[in-house]
Amino acid sequence: MTLQEVQELLEAQVLCGNDECLKRSVRVCFACDLISEMLLYLKPQSLLITSLTNAHVIHAAQVMDAKAVLFVGGRRPDESVVRSGESNKIPLFTTMLLTFDCCGRLYEKGIRGDKQ
C-alpha cells in the first residue's frame, strides 16, 4: 500500500513529506521503542512505528534505510527533528492511535513484519 493509504488508514497527519513521497509503497513494518533494536532489526524500506520522538529515531531510520516513520499516541517531535526527516527525505507522520491498533490495521491490509 502507498504511504498515503497508510496515512488515511491510521488517521495520521503528515509532518513532512511531499505528495511524491506519499506515493511510495510500503509492504513491511517494524514497531519498537528501542534504538538498539531498530539498528538490529529494522529492514530497508520498512515503515517504522515508534513512540520515541528524539533525533535518534531519524538517525536510525536514515542509517537503516527506513521508508517512513510514524509517531503514535499523538506524539510530535520537535521542529528540528521534523527538519532532519525532511532533509533526509524520510516522510514523518503522527497519529493519535497507539502501536497495537496501528499494527493491527496494517496487518489486516497485508502489511507484515520484516521477519516474514
Place this chain on the structure above:
Amino acid sequence: MVDSLAYTPQITLDFEIGEKDFFVAGECASRVKKTLQQLGLKQDVIKRIAIIIYEAAMNVAIHATSGRLVVHVEPDAITIRTEDVGAGIEDIDLAMKEGYSTASYEIREMGFGAGMGLSNIKQCSDDLNIESRVGVGTTLNARVFFRDERRHEGA
C-alpha cells in the same frame, strides 16, 4: 558494488565525542554511511559498520567524560576505533551480555540503555577487541572485512 577498494586511497574519518554528547553518535553513523556509499561498498557491509559506529559512539557519550571515534578505511577492511577517558568497564564479559546495562533513566528514556550496545557491536564485527581500565577509560577496536572470503557469517 565492490568487494575490494584496492584502487581507492585509504581514508580516515575522525570524530570528537564529548560527555553526554548523545546526538553525535547518529551523526557519525550517518556521515560514515554516506561516505562508504560513495565508495560503492555493499549495503550489508555499510549497515554493519554504521551500527558499530552508532553503538560505540553512543557508549562513549554515555559512559565517558571525553573520547573520539576513528574510522579507518583500508583496501579490504574498515577499522572502527573508540578511545575514551572515563569510568571504564569493570567486567567486560558481563558488559558484553545482552541485557546488562548501567545506563541511567535519562539514557533509557532516549531509547538506549537496554544492554544491547556491545552485543550489537559484536554481532556486526568480524573482529572485536575491548580494553578497559576502571577509572581510566576504554578502547574499542572493531574490524569489518569486506572481501568475499572473509565475509561476516552472521550477517
